[in-house]
Amino acid sequence: MRLSPDEVIYWQHGLFKINATLAFTWGLMIVLAVGSKLVTRHLSAGLSRSRWQNLLEIIVIAIEKQIEDVGLRHPRRYLAFLGTLFLFIAVASLCTVLPGYKPPTGSLSTTAALALCVFVAVPLFGIRRQGLFRYLASYTHPTVIMLPFNIIGDLSRTLALAVRLFGNIMSEEMIVGILLTITPFLFPIVMTVLGLLTGMVQAYIFSILAAVYIAAATQIHKPRRTAAPAPASNRET
Amino acid sequence: MLIDWFTVGAQALNFLILVGLMQRFLYKPILRAIDAREKRVAMVLAEAEMKKAEAIKERDEFNGRNAAFDQQRASLMSRMTGEVASERLRLLDEARQAVDAWSAKRMEAVRNDACQLSQAISRRAQQEVFAIVRKTLGDLAAASLEERMADVFVRQLRALTEKEKEGLKSAFSGAPGPVIVRSAFDLPAAQRAAIEGVAAELMAVATPVRFETAPDLVSGIELIASGQKIAWNIAAYLLSLEKGVGELIEAGGQPEAGSESKAVGLCPEQ
Numbered sequence: 001m002r003l004s005p006d007e008v009i010y011w012q013h014g015l016f017k018i019n020a021t022l023a024f025t026w027g028l029m030i031v032l033a034v035g036s037k038l039v040t041r042h043l044s045a046g047l048s049r050s051r052w053q054n055l056l057e058i059i060v061i062a063i064e065k066q067i068e069d070v071g072l073r074h075p076r077r078y079l080a081f082l083g084t085l086f087l088f089i090a091v092a093s094l095c096t097v098l099p100g101y102k103p104p105t106g107s108l109s110t111t112a113a114l115a116l117c118v119f120v121a122v123p124l125f126g127i128r129r130q131g132l133f134r135y136l137a138s139y140t141h142p143t144v145i146m147l148p149f150n151i152i153g154d155l156s157r158t159l160a161l162a163v164r165l166f167g168n169i170m171s172e173e174m175i176v177g178i179l180l181t182i183t184p185f186l187f188p189i190v191m192t193v194l195g196l197l198t199g200m201v202q203a204y205i206f207s208i209l210a211a212v213y214i215a216a217a218t219q220i221h222k223p224r225r226t227a228a229p230a231p232a233s234n235r236e237t
Numbered sequence: 238m239l240i241d242w243f244t245v246g247a248q249a250l251n252f253l254i255l256v257g258l259m260q261r262f263l264y265k266p267i268l269r270a271i272d273a274r275e276k277r278v279a280m281v282l283a284e285a286e287m288k289k290a291e292a293i294k295e296r297d298e299f300n301g302r303n304a305a306f307d308q309q310r311a312s313l314m315s316r317m318t319g320e321v322a323s324e325r326l327r328l329l330d331e332a333r334q335a336v337d338a339w340s341a342k343r344m345e346a347v348r349n350d351a352c353q354l355s356q357a358i359s360r361r362a363q364q365e366v367f368a369i370v371r372k373t374l375g376d377l378a379a380a381s382l383e384e385r386m387a388d389v390f391v392r393q394l395r396a397l398t399e400k401e402k403e404g405l406k407s408a409f410s411g412a413p414g415p416v417i418v419r420s421a422f423d424l425p426a427a428q429r430a431a432i433e434g435v436a437a438e439l440m441a442v443a444t445p446v447r448f449e450t451a452p453d454l455v456s457g458i459e460l461i462a463s464g465q466k467i468a469w470n471i472a473a474y475l476l477s478l479e480k481g482v483g484e485l486i487e488a489g490g491q492p493e494a495g496s497e498s499k500a501v502g503l504c505p506e507q
Contacts, residue, residue, distance in 0.1 A: 088252065
């Protein structure tokens with residue numbers, strides 16, 4: 001049994017290779033991009049609209065609302081990154097009902113790549129929001145002693161992101177594979193349905209954690225005052 | 238090895254490409270459509286609010302006009318009621334006056350009718366009496382009534398006292414015109430001569446006498462000069478006859494007869 005779809009290699013030339021992870025990722029990208037293009041070709045700005053447009057609007061508005069609830073006051077700035085994270089992981093998990101499909105998120109390479117993207121995006125959003133000096137200064141917050149701990153925290157949370165998603169998806173795949181060999185009929189189907197749920201939960205967790213990290217990075221630390229603390233709405237201006 | 242770094246790099250690149258694709262094909266168009274719809278809904282809501290405000294304003298204006306109209310109608314009704322009441326009183330007064338006038342006119346007409354009837358009766362009685370007397374006198378004295386009346390008139394003129402004669406003389410002496418003798422019939426030549434003689438005696442001068450016939454004067458002879466008149470007639474006799482006839486009609490007991498007899502007594506002078 002293969003633990004990762006990376007091990008399924010369709011073509012290789014030196015360092016370059018096309019494995020199942022990349023192939024299914026491209027497939028998902030095509031599905032998402034072409035599906036979005038097909039639906040948004042004839043968008044209606046009126047009150048009557050197609051059910052597919054309705055579905056996409058519901059999804060986009062829900063993601064935007066979740067980002068705002070996390071604490072980011074301008075959710076549309078982060079919608080493309082965080083929304084794509086959620087949609088990619090969610091669609092990758094939903095497609096597990098297709099026979100022969102290997103979710104790319106079951107590859108540690110994919111989850112590590114996503115975690116690395118988050119790892120890079122968080123300081124980029126933070127620097128864009130606060131400026132380089134203030135962002136770097138935030139690592140010494142509240143004291144300089146916290147600098148190594150903050151750096152270690154960033155690295156460890158990136159690792160945790162990658163391993164958490166990989167472990168959940170891979171373990172669900174492993175459990176279904178093992179159950180197929182033991183109880184080949186009904187129970188694997190139940191586990192697959194349960195896997196859909198856990199896949200959605202993982203997509204939610206991954207994107208929400210990324211949003212929280214970005215929110216923490218874009219939070220502007222104001223100097224302490226002796227008076228009453230500033231209201232919560234002034235966290236980000 | 239669970240991590241293939243080439244795959245990690247490729248997946249990172251794939252993810253960034255996917256972010257770009259989704260931004261282009263999903264988020265931007267969907268958000269643009271949502272914004273356009275929200276803007277349109279906001280416009281519709283604003284328009285609805287504006288129309289609602291206008292409707293409220295028009296409703297208030299309508300209510301105000303209604304109140305003013307009701308007030309105006311009430312005042313007009315009150316004024317019209319007063320005018321109708323006064324007009325009713327005026328018309329009633331007019332009607333009452335018209336009825337009174339008509340009643341008075343009717344009473345006058347009845348009175349005139351009664352008077353004319355009374356006069357007709359009187360004339361008829363006079364004529365009858367005159368005819369009876371003339372016939373009787375003619376039968377008894379073989380002389381006509383006219384002769385007898387002229388004789389009586391002449392005799393009465395001669396039987397006047399001296400004082401009365403002086404008064405007549407002084408009254409007739411300044412007469413500018415002739416003495417007029419009026420009678421209901423043509424007097425015979427003998428009576429005319431007798432009357433001219435008496436007139437000459439009374440005025441002590443020869444005065445021309447002109448004889449006139451007046452059919453209405455059925456009851457005697459009149460001598461007129463200088464606005465003064467000496468007459469003999471049977472009016473006194475006829476008045477007593479008329480009184481007797483009236484009492485006879487009243488004794489009839491009928492209301493109409495009673496009113497007519499009363500009207501006879503109120504007969505205006507002709």
